Amino acid sequence: MLMDAFWSEVLGTAILLLLGGGVVATVLLPKSKGFDGGWLLINFGWGLAVFAGVYIAFKSGAHLNPAVTIGLFAAGEPFYNGPGGPIDPTIGNMLVYFAAELLGAFLGAVLMFLAFKKHFDEDADPAAKLAVFSTGPGIRSYGWNIVTEVIATFVxxxxxxxxxxxxxxxxxxxxxxxxxxxGASLGGPTGYAINPARDLGPRIAHALLPIKGKGSSDWGYAWVPIVGPLIGGVIGGLVGAAYM
Structure with missing residues:
Protein backbone atom coordinates (compact mmCIF):
# COMPACT_ATOMS: atom_id res chain seq x y z
CA MET A 1 0.00 0.00 0.00
CA LEU A 2 2.84 2.40 0.82
CA MET A 3 4.40 1.98 -2.63
CA ASP A 4 1.01 2.66 -4.22
CA ALA A 5 0.89 5.82 -2.15
CA PHE A 6 4.42 6.75 -3.23
CA TRP A 7 3.62 6.57 -6.94
CA SER A 8 0.26 8.24 -6.38
CA GLU A 9 2.05 11.22 -4.80
CA VAL A 10 4.65 11.27 -7.58
CA LEU A 11 2.01 11.37 -10.32
CA GLY A 12 -0.29 13.81 -8.56
CA THR A 13 2.51 16.23 -7.70
CA ALA A 14 3.95 15.96 -11.22
CA ILE A 15 0.61 17.00 -12.73
CA LEU A 16 0.32 19.78 -10.14
CA LEU A 17 3.67 21.24 -11.22
CA LEU A 18 3.13 20.64 -14.93
CA LEU A 19 -0.12 22.59 -14.90
CA GLY A 20 0.83 25.10 -12.20
CA GLY A 21 4.20 25.88 -13.72
CA GLY A 22 2.54 25.89 -17.11
CA VAL A 23 0.16 28.70 -16.22
CA VAL A 24 3.06 30.81 -14.94
CA ALA A 25 4.96 30.10 -18.16
CA THR A 26 1.88 31.06 -20.16
CA VAL A 27 1.72 34.45 -18.43
CA LEU A 28 5.44 35.28 -18.25
CA LEU A 29 7.22 33.84 -21.29
CA PRO A 30 7.59 35.77 -24.57
CA LYS A 31 5.30 34.92 -27.50
CA SER A 32 2.98 32.82 -25.35
CA LYS A 33 -0.67 33.14 -26.36
CA GLY A 34 -1.46 34.01 -22.74
CA PHE A 35 1.41 36.45 -22.23
CA ASP A 36 0.71 39.11 -19.60
CA GLY A 37 -2.50 37.36 -18.54
CA GLY A 38 -2.13 38.61 -15.00
CA TRP A 39 -2.01 37.45 -11.40
CA LEU A 40 -5.55 36.12 -11.22
CA LEU A 41 -4.94 33.84 -14.20
CA ILE A 42 -2.00 32.41 -12.28
CA ASN A 43 -4.13 32.02 -9.14
CA PHE A 44 -6.90 30.17 -10.96
CA GLY A 45 -4.41 28.11 -12.95
CA TRP A 46 -2.74 26.92 -9.77
CA GLY A 47 -6.12 26.16 -8.22
CA LEU A 48 -7.09 23.99 -11.18
CA ALA A 49 -3.66 22.34 -11.09
CA VAL A 50 -4.35 21.36 -7.48
CA PHE A 51 -7.81 20.12 -8.52
CA ALA A 52 -6.26 17.79 -11.11
CA GLY A 53 -3.44 16.65 -8.84
CA VAL A 54 -5.77 15.80 -5.98
CA TYR A 55 -7.95 13.62 -8.19
CA ILE A 56 -4.94 11.80 -9.62
CA ALA A 57 -3.37 11.17 -6.21
CA PHE A 58 -6.45 9.59 -4.63
CA LYS A 59 -4.54 6.41 -3.70
CA SER A 60 -2.34 8.31 -1.23
CA GLY A 61 -4.77 10.80 0.25
CA ALA A 62 -3.49 13.43 -2.21
CA HIS A 63 -1.13 15.40 0.01
CA LEU A 64 1.00 16.73 -2.88
CA ASN A 65 2.80 18.87 -0.32
CA PRO A 66 5.23 18.15 2.54
CA ALA A 67 3.53 20.88 4.59
CA VAL A 68 0.26 18.93 4.39
CA THR A 69 2.04 15.69 5.23
CA ILE A 70 3.81 17.14 8.28
CA GLY A 71 0.58 18.89 9.31
CA LEU A 72 -1.31 15.60 9.32
CA PHE A 73 1.61 14.04 11.23
CA ALA A 74 1.39 16.80 13.85
CA ALA A 75 -2.39 16.35 14.06
CA GLY A 76 -2.06 12.57 14.45
CA GLU A 77 -4.31 12.08 11.43
CA PRO A 78 -3.78 9.08 9.12
CA PHE A 79 -1.98 9.94 5.91
CA TYR A 80 -4.53 7.85 4.06
CA ASN A 81 -7.65 6.05 5.25
CA GLY A 82 -9.32 4.36 2.28
CA PRO A 83 -9.41 1.07 0.39
CA GLY A 84 -6.35 -1.03 1.14
CA GLY A 85 -6.16 0.12 4.73
CA PRO A 86 -4.87 3.21 6.52
CA ILE A 87 -1.36 4.64 6.23
CA ASP A 88 -0.33 5.73 9.70
CA PRO A 89 1.32 9.09 10.41
CA THR A 90 4.80 7.75 11.26
CA ILE A 91 8.16 9.39 10.62
CA GLY A 92 9.11 6.66 8.13
CA ASN A 93 5.89 7.05 6.16
CA MET A 94 6.27 10.83 6.25
CA LEU A 95 9.73 10.59 4.67
CA VAL A 96 8.34 8.36 1.91
CA TYR A 97 5.69 10.99 1.17
CA PHE A 98 8.32 13.76 1.20
CA ALA A 99 10.47 11.87 -1.32
CA ALA A 100 7.52 11.20 -3.62
CA GLU A 101 6.37 14.82 -3.54
CA LEU A 102 9.85 16.16 -4.30
CA LEU A 103 10.37 13.70 -7.16
CA GLY A 104 6.95 14.47 -8.62
CA ALA A 105 7.56 18.21 -8.44
CA PHE A 106 10.89 17.85 -10.22
CA LEU A 107 9.40 15.68 -12.98
CA GLY A 108 6.44 18.02 -13.45
CA ALA A 109 8.80 20.98 -13.85
CA VAL A 110 10.83 19.11 -16.45
CA LEU A 111 7.68 18.29 -18.44
CA MET A 112 6.60 21.92 -18.25
CA PHE A 113 9.99 23.00 -19.59
CA LEU A 114 9.66 20.60 -22.53
CA ALA A 115 6.19 21.95 -23.33
CA PHE A 116 7.51 25.55 -23.38
CA LYS A 117 11.03 24.87 -24.70
CA LYS A 118 10.84 27.26 -27.66
CA HIS A 119 9.54 30.04 -25.42
CA PHE A 120 12.37 29.53 -22.95
CA ASP A 121 14.70 29.93 -25.94
CA GLU A 122 13.41 33.47 -26.47
CA ASP A 123 15.16 36.44 -24.88
CA ALA A 124 13.56 37.27 -21.54
CA ASP A 125 14.51 38.49 -18.09
CA PRO A 126 16.28 35.61 -16.30
CA ALA A 127 14.19 36.39 -13.21
CA ALA A 128 11.02 35.75 -15.21
CA LYS A 129 12.35 32.39 -16.38
CA LEU A 130 13.18 31.46 -12.77
CA ALA A 131 9.72 32.60 -11.65
CA VAL A 132 8.17 29.97 -13.91
CA PHE A 133 9.89 27.32 -11.78
CA SER A 134 10.04 28.72 -8.26
CA THR A 135 8.83 31.51 -6.04
CA GLY A 136 10.51 34.75 -5.09
CA PRO A 137 9.57 37.70 -2.87
CA GLY A 138 8.25 41.02 -4.07
CA ILE A 139 10.30 42.63 -1.28
CA ARG A 140 13.22 40.52 -0.04
CA SER A 141 13.12 40.42 3.74
CA TYR A 142 13.78 36.87 4.85
CA GLY A 143 12.15 37.19 8.27
CA TRP A 144 8.95 38.71 6.93
CA ASN A 145 8.95 36.39 3.91
CA ILE A 146 8.99 33.48 6.39
CA VAL A 147 6.08 35.05 8.28
CA THR A 148 4.04 35.31 5.07
CA GLU A 149 4.69 31.69 4.13
CA VAL A 150 3.89 30.48 7.66
CA ILE A 151 0.55 32.32 7.69
CA ALA A 152 -0.48 31.26 4.19
CA THR A 153 0.47 27.62 4.78
CA PHE A 154 -1.25 27.61 8.16
CA VAL A 155 -4.49 28.58 6.41
CA GLY A 183 -3.06 33.06 -3.81
CA ALA A 184 -5.40 36.00 -4.37
CA SER A 185 -5.30 37.11 -0.72
CA LEU A 186 -1.85 36.21 0.62
CA GLY A 187 0.23 35.38 -2.46
CA GLY A 188 1.48 38.86 -3.34
CA PRO A 189 4.46 39.17 -0.95
CA THR A 190 6.20 35.86 -1.75
CA GLY A 191 4.36 34.19 -4.64
CA TYR A 192 2.78 31.75 -2.12
CA ALA A 193 4.91 28.63 -2.29
CA ILE A 194 2.91 27.07 0.61
CA ASN A 195 4.59 23.82 -0.44
CA PRO A 196 8.30 23.00 -0.05
CA ALA A 197 8.27 20.41 -2.85
CA ARG A 198 6.50 22.80 -5.23
CA ASP A 199 9.42 25.22 -4.87
CA LEU A 200 12.47 22.99 -4.31
CA GLY A 201 11.80 20.36 -6.98
CA PRO A 202 11.36 22.90 -9.80
CA ARG A 203 14.27 25.01 -8.50
CA ILE A 204 16.51 21.95 -8.83
CA ALA A 205 15.11 21.43 -12.35
CA HIS A 206 15.89 25.07 -13.19
CA ALA A 207 19.47 24.57 -12.02
CA LEU A 208 19.96 21.39 -14.06
CA LEU A 209 18.05 22.07 -17.29
CA PRO A 210 19.70 23.71 -20.33
CA ILE A 211 17.60 26.88 -20.20
CA LYS A 212 18.90 29.63 -22.45
CA GLY A 213 19.87 32.76 -20.50
CA LYS A 214 18.48 31.40 -17.26
CA GLY A 215 20.74 33.14 -14.75
CA SER A 216 20.86 32.21 -11.07
CA SER A 217 18.53 29.73 -9.38
CA ASP A 218 18.54 32.05 -6.30
CA TRP A 219 19.61 29.44 -3.76
CA GLY A 220 20.00 32.19 -1.18
CA TYR A 221 16.21 32.42 -0.97
CA ALA A 222 15.46 28.72 -1.45
CA TRP A 223 15.31 27.92 2.29
CA VAL A 224 12.41 30.33 2.87
CA PRO A 225 9.75 28.37 0.88
CA ILE A 226 10.93 25.22 2.66
CA VAL A 227 11.12 26.39 6.27
CA GLY A 228 8.09 28.71 6.22
CA PRO A 229 5.59 26.17 4.87
CA LEU A 230 6.87 23.40 7.17
CA ILE A 231 6.41 25.64 10.21
CA GLY A 232 2.98 26.72 8.97
CA GLY A 233 2.07 23.10 8.31
CA VAL A 234 2.95 21.99 11.85
CA ILE A 235 1.03 24.89 13.40
CA GLY A 236 -1.95 24.26 11.12
CA GLY A 237 -1.97 20.58 12.06
CA LEU A 238 -1.74 21.21 15.80
CA VAL A 239 -4.38 23.96 15.79
CA GLY A 240 -6.65 21.90 13.56
CA ALA A 241 -6.41 18.89 15.86
CA ALA A 242 -7.15 21.06 18.92
CA TYR A 243 -10.05 22.80 17.16
CA MET A 244 -11.75 19.52 16.27
Whole structure:
Protein backbone atom coordinates (compact mmCIF):
# COMPACT_ATOMS: atom_id res chain seq x y z
CA MET A 1 0.00 0.00 0.00
CA LEU A 2 2.84 2.40 0.82
CA MET A 3 4.40 1.98 -2.63
CA ASP A 4 1.01 2.66 -4.22
CA ALA A 5 0.89 5.82 -2.15
CA PHE A 6 4.42 6.75 -3.23
CA TRP A 7 3.62 6.57 -6.94
CA SER A 8 0.26 8.24 -6.38
CA GLU A 9 2.05 11.22 -4.80
CA VAL A 10 4.65 11.27 -7.58
CA LEU A 11 2.01 11.37 -10.32
CA GLY A 12 -0.29 13.81 -8.56
CA THR A 13 2.51 16.23 -7.70
CA ALA A 14 3.95 15.96 -11.22
CA ILE A 15 0.61 17.00 -12.73
CA LEU A 16 0.32 19.78 -10.14
CA LEU A 17 3.67 21.24 -11.22
CA LEU A 18 3.13 20.64 -14.93
CA LEU A 19 -0.12 22.59 -14.90
CA GLY A 20 0.83 25.10 -12.20
CA GLY A 21 4.20 25.88 -13.72
CA GLY A 22 2.54 25.89 -17.11
CA VAL A 23 0.16 28.70 -16.22
CA VAL A 24 3.06 30.81 -14.94
CA ALA A 25 4.96 30.10 -18.16
CA THR A 26 1.88 31.06 -20.16
CA VAL A 27 1.72 34.45 -18.43
CA LEU A 28 5.44 35.28 -18.25
CA LEU A 29 7.22 33.84 -21.29
CA PRO A 30 7.59 35.77 -24.57
CA LYS A 31 5.30 34.92 -27.50
CA SER A 32 2.98 32.82 -25.35
CA LYS A 33 -0.67 33.14 -26.36
CA GLY A 34 -1.46 34.01 -22.74
CA PHE A 35 1.41 36.45 -22.23
CA ASP A 36 0.71 39.11 -19.60
CA GLY A 37 -2.50 37.36 -18.54
CA GLY A 38 -2.13 38.61 -15.00
CA TRP A 39 -2.01 37.45 -11.40
CA LEU A 40 -5.55 36.12 -11.22
CA LEU A 41 -4.94 33.84 -14.20
CA ILE A 42 -2.00 32.41 -12.28
CA ASN A 43 -4.13 32.02 -9.14
CA PHE A 44 -6.90 30.17 -10.96
CA GLY A 45 -4.41 28.11 -12.95
CA TRP A 46 -2.74 26.92 -9.77
CA GLY A 47 -6.12 26.16 -8.22
CA LEU A 48 -7.09 23.99 -11.18
CA ALA A 49 -3.66 22.34 -11.09
CA VAL A 50 -4.35 21.36 -7.48
CA PHE A 51 -7.81 20.12 -8.52
CA ALA A 52 -6.26 17.79 -11.11
CA GLY A 53 -3.44 16.65 -8.84
CA VAL A 54 -5.77 15.80 -5.98
CA TYR A 55 -7.95 13.62 -8.19
CA ILE A 56 -4.94 11.80 -9.62
CA ALA A 57 -3.37 11.17 -6.21
CA PHE A 58 -6.45 9.59 -4.63
CA LYS A 59 -4.54 6.41 -3.70
CA SER A 60 -2.34 8.31 -1.23
CA GLY A 61 -4.77 10.80 0.25
CA ALA A 62 -3.49 13.43 -2.21
CA HIS A 63 -1.13 15.40 0.01
CA LEU A 64 1.00 16.73 -2.88
CA ASN A 65 2.80 18.87 -0.32
CA PRO A 66 5.23 18.15 2.54
CA ALA A 67 3.53 20.88 4.59
CA VAL A 68 0.26 18.93 4.39
CA THR A 69 2.04 15.69 5.23
CA ILE A 70 3.81 17.14 8.28
CA GLY A 71 0.58 18.89 9.31
CA LEU A 72 -1.31 15.60 9.32
CA PHE A 73 1.61 14.04 11.23
CA ALA A 74 1.39 16.80 13.85
CA ALA A 75 -2.39 16.35 14.06
CA GLY A 76 -2.06 12.57 14.45
CA GLU A 77 -4.31 12.08 11.43
CA PRO A 78 -3.78 9.08 9.12
CA PHE A 79 -1.98 9.94 5.91
CA TYR A 80 -4.53 7.85 4.06
CA ASN A 81 -7.65 6.05 5.25
CA GLY A 82 -9.32 4.36 2.28
CA PRO A 83 -9.41 1.07 0.39
CA GLY A 84 -6.35 -1.03 1.14
CA GLY A 85 -6.16 0.12 4.73
CA PRO A 86 -4.87 3.21 6.52
CA ILE A 87 -1.36 4.64 6.23
CA ASP A 88 -0.33 5.73 9.70
CA PRO A 89 1.32 9.09 10.41
CA THR A 90 4.80 7.75 11.26
CA ILE A 91 8.16 9.39 10.62
CA GLY A 92 9.11 6.66 8.13
CA ASN A 93 5.89 7.05 6.16
CA MET A 94 6.27 10.83 6.25
CA LEU A 95 9.73 10.59 4.67
CA VAL A 96 8.34 8.36 1.91
CA TYR A 97 5.69 10.99 1.17
CA PHE A 98 8.32 13.76 1.20
CA ALA A 99 10.47 11.87 -1.32
CA ALA A 100 7.52 11.20 -3.62
CA GLU A 101 6.37 14.82 -3.54
CA LEU A 102 9.85 16.16 -4.30
CA LEU A 103 10.37 13.70 -7.16
CA GLY A 104 6.95 14.47 -8.62
CA ALA A 105 7.56 18.21 -8.44
CA PHE A 106 10.89 17.85 -10.22
CA LEU A 107 9.40 15.68 -12.98
CA GLY A 108 6.44 18.02 -13.45
CA ALA A 109 8.80 20.98 -13.85
CA VAL A 110 10.83 19.11 -16.45
CA LEU A 111 7.68 18.29 -18.44
CA MET A 112 6.60 21.92 -18.25
CA PHE A 113 9.99 23.00 -19.59
CA LEU A 114 9.66 20.60 -22.53
CA ALA A 115 6.19 21.95 -23.33
CA PHE A 116 7.51 25.55 -23.38
CA LYS A 117 11.03 24.87 -24.70
CA LYS A 118 10.84 27.26 -27.66
CA HIS A 119 9.54 30.04 -25.42
CA PHE A 120 12.37 29.53 -22.95
CA ASP A 121 14.70 29.93 -25.94
CA GLU A 122 13.41 33.47 -26.47
CA ASP A 123 15.16 36.44 -24.88
CA ALA A 124 13.56 37.27 -21.54
CA ASP A 125 14.51 38.49 -18.09
CA PRO A 126 16.28 35.61 -16.30
CA ALA A 127 14.19 36.39 -13.21
CA ALA A 128 11.02 35.75 -15.21
CA LYS A 129 12.35 32.39 -16.38
CA LEU A 130 13.18 31.46 -12.77
CA ALA A 131 9.72 32.60 -11.65
CA VAL A 132 8.17 29.97 -13.91
CA PHE A 133 9.89 27.32 -11.78
CA SER A 134 10.04 28.72 -8.26
CA THR A 135 8.83 31.51 -6.04
CA GLY A 136 10.51 34.75 -5.09
CA PRO A 137 9.57 37.70 -2.87
CA GLY A 138 8.25 41.02 -4.07
CA ILE A 139 10.30 42.63 -1.28
CA ARG A 140 13.22 40.52 -0.04
CA SER A 141 13.12 40.42 3.74
CA TYR A 142 13.78 36.87 4.85
CA GLY A 143 12.15 37.19 8.27
CA TRP A 144 8.95 38.71 6.93
CA ASN A 145 8.95 36.39 3.91
CA ILE A 146 8.99 33.48 6.39
CA VAL A 147 6.08 35.05 8.28
CA THR A 148 4.04 35.31 5.07
CA GLU A 149 4.69 31.69 4.13
CA VAL A 150 3.89 30.48 7.66
CA ILE A 151 0.55 32.32 7.69
CA ALA A 152 -0.48 31.26 4.19
CA THR A 153 0.47 27.62 4.78
CA PHE A 154 -1.25 27.61 8.16
CA VAL A 155 -4.49 28.58 6.41
CA UNK A 156 -4.09 25.72 3.94
CA UNK A 157 -3.19 22.98 6.42
CA UNK A 158 -5.64 24.08 9.12
CA UNK A 159 -8.36 23.93 6.46
CA UNK A 160 -7.18 20.50 5.26
CA UNK A 161 -7.30 19.09 8.79
CA UNK A 162 -10.76 20.39 9.67
CA UNK A 163 -12.54 20.07 6.33
CA UNK A 164 -12.71 16.28 6.47
CA UNK A 165 -14.68 16.55 9.72
CA UNK A 166 -17.27 19.02 8.46
CA UNK A 167 -20.65 18.11 6.92
CA UNK A 168 -20.07 20.26 3.82
CA UNK A 169 -17.37 18.29 2.03
CA UNK A 170 -17.03 19.01 -1.70
CA UNK A 171 -13.77 17.15 -2.34
CA UNK A 172 -11.01 18.32 -4.69
CA UNK A 173 -12.98 21.37 -5.80
CA UNK A 174 -12.80 22.71 -2.25
CA UNK A 175 -9.02 22.30 -2.17
CA UNK A 176 -8.74 24.11 -5.50
CA UNK A 177 -10.82 27.02 -4.26
CA UNK A 178 -8.88 27.44 -1.02
CA UNK A 179 -5.64 27.56 -3.02
CA UNK A 180 -7.12 30.21 -5.33
CA UNK A 181 -8.20 32.16 -2.25
CA UNK A 182 -4.79 31.95 -0.62
CA GLY A 183 -3.06 33.06 -3.81
CA ALA A 184 -5.40 36.00 -4.37
CA SER A 185 -5.30 37.11 -0.72
CA LEU A 186 -1.85 36.21 0.62
CA GLY A 187 0.23 35.38 -2.46
CA GLY A 188 1.48 38.86 -3.34
CA PRO A 189 4.46 39.17 -0.95
CA THR A 190 6.20 35.86 -1.75
CA GLY A 191 4.36 34.19 -4.64
CA TYR A 192 2.78 31.75 -2.12
CA ALA A 193 4.91 28.63 -2.29
CA ILE A 194 2.91 27.07 0.61
CA ASN A 195 4.59 23.82 -0.44
CA PRO A 196 8.30 23.00 -0.05
CA ALA A 197 8.27 20.41 -2.85
CA ARG A 198 6.50 22.80 -5.23
CA ASP A 199 9.42 25.22 -4.87
CA LEU A 200 12.47 22.99 -4.31
CA GLY A 201 11.80 20.36 -6.98
CA PRO A 202 11.36 22.90 -9.80
CA ARG A 203 14.27 25.01 -8.50
CA ILE A 204 16.51 21.95 -8.83
CA ALA A 205 15.11 21.43 -12.35
CA HIS A 206 15.89 25.07 -13.19
CA ALA A 207 19.47 24.57 -12.02
CA LEU A 208 19.96 21.39 -14.06
CA LEU A 209 18.05 22.07 -17.29
CA PRO A 210 19.70 23.71 -20.33
CA ILE A 211 17.60 26.88 -20.20
CA LYS A 212 18.90 29.63 -22.45
CA GLY A 213 19.87 32.76 -20.50
CA LYS A 214 18.48 31.40 -17.26
CA GLY A 215 20.74 33.14 -14.75
CA SER A 216 20.86 32.21 -11.07
CA SER A 217 18.53 29.73 -9.38
CA ASP A 218 18.54 32.05 -6.30
CA TRP A 219 19.61 29.44 -3.76
CA GLY A 220 20.00 32.19 -1.18
CA TYR A 221 16.21 32.42 -0.97
CA ALA A 222 15.46 28.72 -1.45
CA TRP A 223 15.31 27.92 2.29
CA VAL A 224 12.41 30.33 2.87
CA PRO A 225 9.75 28.37 0.88
CA ILE A 226 10.93 25.22 2.66
CA VAL A 227 11.12 26.39 6.27
CA GLY A 228 8.09 28.71 6.22
CA PRO A 229 5.59 26.17 4.87
CA LEU A 230 6.87 23.40 7.17
CA ILE A 231 6.41 25.64 10.21
CA GLY A 232 2.98 26.72 8.97
CA GLY A 233 2.07 23.10 8.31
CA VAL A 234 2.95 21.99 11.85
CA ILE A 235 1.03 24.89 13.40
CA GLY A 236 -1.95 24.26 11.12
CA GLY A 237 -1.97 20.58 12.06
CA LEU A 238 -1.74 21.21 15.80
CA VAL A 239 -4.38 23.96 15.79
CA GLY A 240 -6.65 21.90 13.56
CA ALA A 241 -6.41 18.89 15.86
CA ALA A 242 -7.15 21.06 18.92
CA TYR A 243 -10.05 22.80 17.16
CA MET A 244 -11.75 19.52 16.27
Missing amino acids: LVFWVVIQSKTPTQIGPLAVALIVVGI
